[in-house]
Amino acid sequence: MASQLKVDTLTGVTTAGSILVTGEGNSTTTSLQQGLNKVWYDLDGTGTIALDDSFNCSGTTDNGTGDYTISYSNAMASANYSTLFGGGSQLDLGTTAIATGSNTIRCRQGFDSTTVDADPCHGAVAGDLA
Amino acid sequence: MTSQLNVDTIVDKAGSGGSNVKMANTSTYVSDGGGVTQNTVQGLVKAWIQHSEGTSISDSFNFGSVTDVGTGNYKPNYTNSMANDDYAASGMVGNGNDRYCAAGSMTTALVDTHYKRGDGNTTDIGEALLIVIGDLA
Numbered sequence: 033m034a035s036q037l038k039v040d041t042l043t044g045v046t047t048a049g050s051i052l053v054t055g056e057g058n059s060t061t062t063s064l065q066q067g068l069n070k071v072w073y074d075l076d077g078t079g080t081i082a083l084d085d086s087f088n089c090s091g092t093t094d095n096g097t098g099d100y101t102i103s104y105s106n107a108m109a110s111a112n113y114s115t116l117f118g119g120g121s122q123l124d125l126g127t128t129a130i131a132t133g134s135n136t137i138r139c140r141q142g143f144d145s146t147t148v149d150a151d152p153c154h155g156a157v158a159g160d161l162a
Numbered sequence: 163m164t165s166q167l168n169v170d171t172i173v174d175k176a177g178s179g180g181s182n183v184k185m186a187n188t189s190t191y192v193s194d195g196g197g198v199t200q201n202t203v204q205g206l207v208k209a210w211i212q213h214s215e216g217t218s219i220s221d222s223f224n225f226g227s228v229t230d231v232g233t234g235n236y237k238p239n240y241t242n243s244m245a246n247d248d249y250a251a252s253g254m255v256g257n258g259n260d261r262y263c264a265a266g267s268m269t270t271a272l273v274d275t276h277y278k279r280g281d282g283n284t285t286d287i288g289e290a291l292l293i294v295i296g297d298l299a
Contacts, residue, residue: 039167041199042191049196053172064172065194068205072295074248085248085296087204109195116293118252121264122282142262143282152265154250156295161193161200 049161070113071104071157077139077149084152098139098147099128106161107132113159123150132162208249209294211238212256215286224294234277234284235266242298243270249296251275257288270299 042064044050052061073086081094083102093101111132117125122142129136135157139150190199211222217230222238229237251273253263266274273294277287 040188040190041166042172042189042202043166043168044192045168047196048192049194051169051172051191064202065191068191068200068202069207069295070200070205072204072250074250074296085246088200106193106198106200109197116252118250118263118265121266121276122278123264124262142278142280152268154252154265156250156252156293160195162195162197 065161069156069158070106070108070161071102071135071155073102073153073155075100075102075153075155076151077153078151079149081149095136096147098149099136100139100153101129101134101136102155103134104132104157108157109160109162113157116156116158118154119150119152123148123153125150125153125155204297207293207295208242208244208298209238209240209292211290211292213238213290215288220289229272231274232284233286236275236277236290237272238275238292239272240270240294244294245297245299246270249294251292251294253290253292255287255289256291261285261287263290263292 042051049065051064053064054061071088073089074084076082076084081092088105090103090105111130115127119125124140124142128138140147187203189202191202192199209224211225212220213228217228224241225238226241227239247268251265255261260280264276266276277285279285
């Protein structure tokens with residue numbers, strides 16, 4: 033018989049911020065928290081920039097053409113975390129400044145490195161939340 | 163009334179692993195640093211795939227098939243659809259230098275991926291590596 037457990041918050045016993053889940057191969061366990069993306073966004077950088085959808089983002093700043101800062105609702109523990117990007121055709125996305133509360137990205141055309149406004153600009157963050 | 167469950171390991175009832183455990187989409191977790199709580203389901207990768215040139219899938223999660231549209235243009239199709247077309251996708255090319263992945267049209271059912279060289283010309287690939295994060299339907 034299937035069972036159902038209803039809770040609002042999952043917390044580790046040994047360490048509050050570390051719950052282990054059994055891996056797909058059933059031979060190892062891994063940290064649930066460490067494996068989660070802490071931020072993701074779908075940013076439209078054209079015109080008045082906007083987050084079409086996002087998670088753990090509190091807002092954006094338009095620093096100029098192809099230069100955007102995405103601010104987080106819940107901050108990261110340090111600036112030592114990983115980001116990944118995706119976008120449209122011939123678009124080269126990268127980060128120019130990483131902080132605990134935000135990430136500044138720059139969008140360039142891949143073929144001549146010209147900075148451009150772009151839609152979509154996709155990003156995600158993996159690392160330690162505060 | 164809110165409730166809290168303190169556990170170190172989550173497995174299914176049979177104890178064989180975690181693959182059968184279901185989690186509600188309102189579940190939250192205590193952060194790595196212990197300072198905040200965040201939604202668990204929002205943080206999960208919703209689909210990933212490694213596929214070769216053409217439609218052969220090496221391994222994947224929540225991608226059921228790949229449509230080969232033409233040179234350097236593939237449409238991996240989701241098994242479970244996304245909630246809308248506002249989600250994030252990031253792709254890389256394996257076994258191929260000077261190649262990058264770009265997103266074309268994105269729908270709830272698929273992501274249209276284009277692979278090009280730095281000069282903008284469409285190119286074949288060695289392997290396509292794609293991750294999708296966002297809201298499932």
